[in-house]
Amino acid sequence: MRLSFRSLFSFAICGATLVAPFAATPAEVAPPDSTQPVVWRAIRPGAERATPTADHGIQILLFRFSLDRFRAEVSLGRGWPPRPETAAAVRRRRKAIAVVNGGFFDQRGAPLGLRIEQGKTRVRLRRKVDWGVLLLEGASARIVHSREIDRGTPVLGAIQVGPRLVVAGKPLKLKPQLARRTAVALDDDGRRLTLVVVDKAIDANELAARLAACGFDSALMLDGGASTQLALDAGGVQVDIRGAYPVPDHLVIVAGPPMPASR
DSSP, X not given: OBTTOOOOEEEEETTEEEEEOOOOOXXXXXOOOOOOOOOOEEEETTEEEEXXXXXXXOBXXXXXXXXXXXXXXXXXXXXXXXXXXXXXXXXXXXXXXXXXXOOXXXXXXXXXXXXXXXXXXXXXXXXXXXXXEEEEOSSOEEEEEGGGOOTTSOOSEEEEEOOEEEETTEEEEEOOOEEEEEEEEEOTTSOEEEEEEEEEEEEHHHHHHHHHHTTOSEEEEOSOGGGOOEEEEETTEEEEEOOSSOBSEEEEEEESOOOOOOO
16 A cells, blocks of 8 residues: 555456455454354365455455465565566466565555565564564464564564454454455464455454454454455466555465574
């Protein structure tokens, strides 16, 4: 999301036109949703999909990957500011299983907030913001608040963005606002990472409550609105949800064993 960009956008997929604004900001814990647990279906060893339904029949696309079989990586475009790419272009270039858009960026296309790619810090931590950070640590991942970052912790990848949606299994109360959404969610041991995409406008509170009801321990909103995009090809399942424009960084899932995190 270009933070200074305020207009709505139109986006066509599967014959439908979607109109959505931008994401909300966090406040306090909200009561959990009572929706029934999600049903997972295997698409290949170590990868599963689910499509729980929110209010008004809106489908939430969930793709879960075991981090002992797949690697989650942060990918930035070449140069500075990073050259923007679509998720589909990154998936083809990286021969990846799945790719979603990453975090916020400014008018120049420069990412805002911490970005660590292949163990190297490409963008420094943005302090004094109420954002979360996805930390990729090889065979596991964590989502923490920006103030909880331990500089001595070795990580392979990181994206700082926000707001957080779920903390310790409970949904956060967020500023009500409708938008298309991209998010990432983790199980309690951090060894399974789930990509979350909603290609219709959904309230952030509803998404947070639904993800908590699905049993996730933590979840973090990535950039959304016009940036939301997913390119996936796994086990015969192909998905191509396009954004309104290419973006400078992505969260990428590739096949293969995890790499050890190094300092």
